[in-house]
Amino acid sequence: MKLSTTTxxxxxxxxGAALLSARTxxxxxxxxxxxxxxKSEKQEDKVKAWHMAAEQDATVVSPLASLLFxxxxxxxxxANECLIKLVHSVGQDTGNPKRKEITKALVALIDxxxxxRSTEALRHLSCIADGDVVAQIAPCLADEILFEEAVYCxxxxxxxxxxAALLDGLKKAPEAQQSRLLVALARRxxxxxxxxxxxxxxxxxxxxxxxxFETISRIGRTPTSEWRVPRCRPxxxxxxxxxxxxxxxxxxALIASGKGKETYxxxxxxxxxxxxxxxxxxxxxxxxxxxxxxxxxxxxVGKLLFEPSYIVRFNAKNALLTMRGSSxxxxxxxxxxxxxxxxxxxxxxxxxxxxxA
Numbered sequence: 001m002k003l004s005t006t007t008x009x010x011x012x013x014x015x016g017a018a019l020l021s022a023r024t025x026x027x028x029x030x031x032x033x034x035x036x037x038x039k040s041e042k043q044e045d046k047v048k049a050w051h052m053a054a055e056q057d058a059t060v061v062s063p064l065a066s067l068l069f070x071x072x073x074x075x076x077x078x079a080n081e082c083l084i085k086l087v088h089s090v091g092q093d094t095g096n097p098k099r100k101e102i103t104k105a106l107v108a109l110i111d112x113x114x115x116x117r118s119t120e121a122l123r124h125l126s127c128i129a130d131g132d133v134v135a136q137i138a139p140c141l142a143d144e145i146l147f148e149e150a151v152y153c154x155x156x157x158x159x160x161x162x163x164a165a166l167l168d169g170l171k172k173a174p175e176a177q178q179s180r181l182l183v184a185l186a187r188r189x190x191x192x193x194x195x196x197x198x199x200x201x202x203x204x205x206x207x208x209x210x211x212x213f214e215t216i217s218r219i220g221r222t223p224t225s226e227w228r229v230p231r232c233r234p235x236x237x238x239x240x241x242x243x244x245x246x247x248x249x250x251x252x253a254l255i256a257s258g259k260g261k262e263t264y265x266x267x268x269x270x271x272x273x274x275x276x277x278x279x280x281x282x283x284x285x286x287x288x289x290x291x292x293x294x295x296x297x298x299x300x301v302g303k304l305l306f307e308p309s310y311i312v313r314f315n316a317k318n319a320l321l322t323m324r325g326s327s328x329x330x331x332x333x334x335x336x337x338x339x340x341x342x343x344x345x346x347x348x349x350x351x352x353x354x355x356x357a
Contacts, residue, residue, distance in 0.1 A: 031056075035063045038078050046078040053082035054089035057098050061086070061105035068120055083124065091127045103128055107136045115145045122149040129153065131161035138165040147177060155184035163188045167196050175203075179211040186218040198223035201230055210243045217246035220253030222262060229266060234275065244276070248283045260291030264299065271299060274308060282315040292325025294334070301335045305343045320350050321357075329354070 034056055037049035053060075064086075067079035087106075090099040106129075109121035118140070125137065134157060140150035151169075154162045166188070170181045178200065185193045193215075200212035209230040216223065232243035247270060251263040270276055270284040285303060288296045300323075303316035320332065332354075336347040 031059050031063065034060055035067075038064070038067060038082060039072075039075050043074075046074065049078060050081055050085060053085040056082075056086055058101035058105040061102060062109070065109050065117055065120065069116060080120075083120075087124045087127055099128055103130070103133055107133050110136065110140065112140070112143050112146060115143075118146055119149050122146065122153045126153040126156045129157050131157065131159035134159075134161040134165050138169070141165070141169040142172070148180065151180055151184050155187055163190060163193065167192060170196060175205050175208055178203075178205075178208045182208070182211045182215045186215040189219040189221075194219055194221060194223045195225050198225045198227035201227045206230070206232070206236070207239060210239050210246070213250075214242055214246040217250035217253070220250070220257070222250075222254070222259075229269060231269075234277075244270075244280050248280065248287065251284065251287050255287060255290050260296065261293055263287065263291065264295060267299065271303060278309050278311045281309070281312050285312070285315050285319050289319035289323045292327050294327050294331035297323065297328055297331035298335065301332075301343075301347070304346055317346070317350065321353055 034049060034052065037045045037052075040046060040049075061083070064079045064083045067075055068083070070076040070079070087102065090096040090102055093099070103125065106121045106125050110118045112118065122137065122140065125133070129137065134154065137150060137153055137157075140146040141154075143150070151166070154165055154169075163185075166181055166185055170178060170185065173181055182197060182200065185197065197212050197215045201209050201216070203209045203212065210232055213230055216227070229247070230243065232240045234240050236243075247266050251266045254260065254262050254266075267284040267288055270281050281303075285300055288300055297320070300316050300319050303312055304320070305313070307313050307316070329351075332347060332351055336344060336351060339347055
């Protein structure tokens with residue numbers, strides 16, 4: 001592109017013309033010329049190779065991959081950066097005609113006998129692969145070295161093919177790998193995933209059971225097949241925190257979908273155990289206060305008086321004062337009629353305050 005030397009152009013036009021000219025020059029390079037720049041000892045040649053990387057096609061993938069583990073570290077780094085740029089250039093545009101060819105070239109690099117190269121291929125495929133290459137990636141789930149990279153790749157590929165591969169992997173995986181597959185499947189909120197995960201909540205392996213329950217909570221629905229809420233104690237550390245967060249997450253998701261009555265078995269795990277931290281029990285009370293049902297009122301009333309923690313008692317009272325719904329007033333009246341002593345007086349105060357609000 002040539003600009004007149006006698007006309008004054010805005011700076012943006014000049015820069016745009018320069019970039020277009022440079023891109024055109026880069027695109028003209030052959031594979032051999034491009035790889036020669038990558039391998040060159042001159043820093044400016046390597047920079048030029050990086051600039052033109054996005055303009056290359058699938059034919060450079062294999063030569064670049066062969067340089068990734070070169071003993072010449074600048075060359076290995078340049079090859080890596082060029083491959084990243086090439087992959088990202090087609091990853092941003094699903095309609096790019098080069099995308100499929102580059103994907104195929106990366107799949108061709110997968111070889112369990114060369115785990116380092118296969119790892120690089122799987123990482124790049126996680127950015128651009130589609131369902132049509134899942135069949136070539138899925139066997140890596142059975143490879144102990146490539147397992148993590150294969151899961152990482154498959155969980156980022158959209159579509160039913162990748163989900164089916166992960167579900168099949170879950171059926172075949174040893175216990176040590178099940179938790180990682182469950183985390184990946186939590187991104188797939190389908191009925192098939194939900195039912196496949198359900199039996200694992202009953203696993204004798206506590207980590208697998210809790211991770212399966214976490215997956216159900218992230219999906220936000222309960223399975224139709226048999227499942228259970230596992231138990232976990234504070235001394236179990238990070239696993240316990242995952243478990244507690246999952247209880248609250250699933251409860252909130254069920255309430256949001258109009259299934260508040262299904263939360264009682266979940267929140268009873270929080271409210272019936274005094275050793276559980278106050279903030280978890282308060283979270284359960286706040287969530288229950290959104291359920292228009294007499295049983296929810298009853299569960300909160302149980303924390304008004306006979307509860308060691310003042311914070312929990314305070315939140316229970318506030319929840320009862322602010323609860324809305326057609327069942328709340330009558331449930332409070334029934335609770336007050338059955339109560340005695342201090343609890344009766346407290347419920348009378350709550351009922352009176354609600355009427356005045």
